[in-house]
Amino acid sequence: MLQTSNGNMNQSQVENKRSMLTPEQSAELKQWLIAVALKRDKKSFALLFKSFAPKIKSFGFKQFNSEALANDLLQETMSLVWRKAHLYNADKGAVTTWVYTIMRNLSFDMLRKMQTNKEDCLSDDIWPIVDAHAADVDTEEFADHLLKQQLAKYADALPEAQKQVVRGVYFNELTQEELAQQLNIPLGTVKSRLRLALGKLRQQIEENS
Amino acid sequence: MIKHHPKHELLAAFVAGELPAALNIAISAHVELCDECQQAITLLTQAKADEVFSIEDESVFNNVEVDLDDDFEDLMIAQITSQKGDYVDEEPTVCTVEYAGKQVNLPRALNSVNWAKFQGVGKLSRARLDLDEGTVRSYLLQIGAGGSVPMHTHKGYEVTVLLDGSFEDEMCSYSKGDFIWLDQSFTHSPVSNDGCLCLTVADDAPVFTQGLSKLLNPIGRFIY
Ligand SMILES: [Zn+2]
Numbered sequence: 544m545l546q547t548s549n550g551n552m553n554q555s556q557v558e559n560k561r562s563m564l565t566p567e568q569s570a571e572l573k574q575w576l577i578a579v580a581l582k583r584d585k586k587s588f589a590l591l592f593k594s595f596a597p598k599i600k601s602f603g604f605k606q607f608n609s610e611a612l613a614n615d616l617l618q619e620t621m622s623l624v625w626r627k628a629h630l631y632n633a634d635k636g637a638v639t640t641w642v643y644t645i646m647r648n649l650s651f652d653m654l655r656k657m658q659t660n661k662e663d664c665l666s667d668d669i670w671p672i673v674d675a676h677a678a679d680v681d682t683e684e685f686a687d688h689l690l691k692q693q694l695a696k697y698a699d700a701l702p703e704a705q706k707q708v709v710r711g712v713y714f715n716e717l718t719q720e721e722l723a724q725q726l727n728i729p730l731g732t733v734k735s736r737l738r739l740a741l742g743k744l745r746q747q748i749e750e751n752s
Numbered sequence: 753m754i755k756h757h758p759k760h761e762l763l764a765a766f767v768a769g770e771l772p773a774a775l776n777i778a779i780s781a782h783v784e785l786c787d788e789c790q791q792a793i794t795l796l797t798q799a800k801a802d803e804v805f806s807i808e809d810e811s812v813f814n815n816v817e818v819d820l821d822d823d824f825e826d827l828m829i830a831q832i833t834s835q836k837g838d839y840v841d842e843e844p845t846v847c848t849v850e851y852a853g854k855q856v857n858l859p860r861a862l863n864s865v866n867w868a869k870f871q872g873v874g875k876l877s878r879a880r881l882d883l884d885e886g887t888v889r890s891y892l893l894q895i896g897a898g899g900s901v902p903m904h905t906h907k908g909y910e911v912t913v914l915l916d917g918s919f920e921d922e923m924c925s926y927s928k929g930d931f932i933w934l935d936q937s938f939t940h941s942p943v944s945n946d947g948c949l950c951l952t953v954a955d956d957a958p959v960f961t962q963g964l965s966k967l968l969n970p971i972g973r974f975i976y
Binding site for chain 1: 768794805839
């Protein structure tokens with residue numbers, strides 16, 4: 544079980560047992576990650592960090608049999624969680640699954656570095672994280688993906704407030720209601736920011752094509 | 753139509769990151785083409801993540817401080833959050849290889865892998881992947897139209913992923929995307945009428961079993 548927001552792992556619970564996350568805990572993790580994605584919220588990140596840290600260290604220690612390397616894995620994994628949060632797509636899976644793939648990939652590359660003379664990083668091509676269908680150049684999904692990439696490029700030039708709503712709706716796939724709640728602003732504001740942002744984006748895409 | 757898939761245990765080990773790179777690449781190459789296994793991978797990954805993140809048994813830390821001390825932890829958090837959250841997911845390039853006069857797209861899993869030059873004997877031509885994994889060796893293998901591989905068996909396992917074209921052996925015919933796992937209990941002699949491109953992984957040189965073919969043993973070592 545992951546720690547919840549109110550904190551400490553109850554020592555008496557730390558025994559040979561497993562328990563899955565409750566739906567509430569999963570929702571909480573998702574909320575924190577989305578807050579990092581949209582607002583680079585450091586507090587939410589710290590909560591995510593404290594939830595995952597003991598498990599990542601434990602996983603790393605089993606892989607490398609070294610506390611120092613387990614700490615490296617923790618730092619690298621959580622760094623990517625921070626830097627990639629805006630790419631997390633809640634529709635494609637739980638936060639735990641997303642963090643697991645990041646951790647597994649890093650750990651594979653680290654192990655490979657230790658066991659061979661190779662410095663190659665194969666993992667992200669073996670287990671693509673965000674979109675697995677790069678080869679299906681013809682599929683709609685891929686066209687969608689390209690459009691998203693284009694959109695992402697242009698969206699970066701938007702003012703921060705508009706960028707947040709575009710990312711929330713198109714990348715994290717939140718509804719406008721969820722987004723309003725998440726950003727703690729009225730629904731009407733979300734709608735008007737989105738309208739403004741889309742106007743600008745359309746203009747830019749037209750100018751560039 | 754893909755008919756041959758990695759078995760469940762193999763997919764589970766793939767998801768857990770427990771296999772050598774060459775096998776991971778072979779499985780990934782199949783999964784990229786196979787919706788069925790993609791779905792299986794999604795479920796297995798979810799299950800594995802639940803397992804890893806729900807273990808309450810911290811006994812692994814018998815000799816290790818379980819909890820990072822707070823200062824250390826806070827320092828790490830501060831260090832991480834001082835970075836920009838600007839990760840851009842680059843569109844992966846699609847690598848191709850020329851074979852039978854055409855360009856064929858290679859699986860994404862090969863994007864960061866180098867391989868030696870193709871070297872041929874008769875209708876067979878192969879290039880060894882530079883993965884540096886000891887006895888586990890992998891190749892891109894081309895069989896020209898009408899080409900065949902002499903009857904052989906394996907000391908360990910042999911995996912073939914068909915990337916393009918088709919071939920037959922005594923048991924089946926295979927088409928693009930098929931993932932074929934053989935171990936020492938099988939012997940086979942693949943024949944490709946129209947030519948094909950494969951990715952092969954073997955953990956030991958195959959042993960040729962039939963009369964004349966024994967003379968071809970050096971070819972066996974050449975192919976796998
Ligand atoms: Zn399959």
